Structure formats: C-alpha cells, structure tokens
Amino acid sequence: MTAEQFFTNFPRSLDLYTTVxxxxxxxxxxxxxxxxxxxxxxxxxxxxxxxxxxxxxRGNTAPLVLSLPLSFRDKTVLWKEVHQVRxxxxxxxxxxxxxEDLDQxxxxxxxxxxxxxxxxxx
Numbered sequence: 001m002t003a004e005q006f007f008t009n010f011p012r013s014l015d016l017y018t019t020v021x022x023x024x025x026x027x028x029x030x031x032x033x034x035x036x037x038x039x040x041x042x043x044x045x046x047x048x049x050x051x052x053x054x055x056x057x058r059g060n061t062a063p064l065v066l067s068l069p070l071s072f073r074d075k076t077v078l079w080k081e082v083h084q085v086r087x088x089x090x091x092x093x094x095x096x097x098x099x100e101d102l103d104q105x106x107x108x109x110x111x112x113x114x115x116x117x118x119x120x121x122x
Contacts, residue, residue: 001034012063013052019099020050020066023107027114038067047117048110053095062095066106068113076105 003021007014017039024030024041033040038051048068053061065080073082073090081093094106 001036003032003034003039006034006039007052010052010054010063013054016064016096016099017050019102020048020064020096023102023110024048024114027111028118030114043114043117045117047113062097064096066094066096066102066110068092068094068109070109070113071116074109077109 003017004014007017029043030047031042033042033046037055038049040046041048041050046069048066051065051067052063053065054063062080069085069089069091071088071090073084074092077092077094079092080095083091085091092109094101096102
C-alpha cells in the first residue's frame with residue numbers, strides 16, 4: 001500500500017500528512033512502512049507514526065494523529081494521550097487539526113525522537 005492509498009477518502013488527513021512528511025524529510029534519511037492502520041517513519045527503528053482516528057473512532061475526531069515514542073514523558077506539549085509502552089519508552093499521541101498544530105515544540109520533539117533512534121538510544 002502507498003501513502004496515497006492510505007489516505008483514500010481522507011483528503012483533510014492527506015493535507016496534514018504532507019505537512020508532517022515535509023518536516024520529517026528535513027530531519028535526514030528515513031524510510032516508511034505503510035500498513036492498513038498507520039504509517040511508520042523509521043531510521044532503522046520507528047521514530048514517528050501517523051494514523052487517521054476517523055477510521056477507528058466515532059464523533060468529532062482530528063484528521064490525523066502524530067505519535068512519537070520518547071524515552072521520557074514530555075510535559076511541554078498538550079498531548080491527547082501518553083502511555084508508557086516499555087520501561088524506557090513513552091508513546092505520545094498528538095491530535096493534528098491544522099498544520100499549525102505542528103508547532104516548534106512538537107517539531108523539536110520529532111527531531112529528538114529521530115536523533116534518539118539514529119544514535120541508538122531509543
């Protein structure tokens with residue numbers, strides 16, 4: 001499945017995805033894995049994920065969610081949810097309603113997640 005196929009019938013989600021993808025491209029080399037449920041961005045290991053809540057939830061949902069695995073629980077961003085998924089990994093979920101939701105704080109954490117994976121500390 002391609003990224004374009006992933007976003008079939010979800011044009012608002014695709015628009016936000018292009019903003020996220022542009023930010024990720026600026027970080028350095030990466031690969032993508034597209035599944036039915038999400039797109040994972042990898043630099044050997046996953047450092048970010050995007051998914052479409054409307055596929056799984058009813059009601060008023062954000063067009064896109066950006067999920068970041070971090071080695072700490074971040075308190076600088078207003079996260080939708082944060083879950084400790086391993087002893088040293090916290091999965092942070094940020095609803096993206098508009099491109100402005102991908103602000104400087106979130107961009108810095110995205111870069112941090114990328115660097116953790118690239119350096120082998122993730």
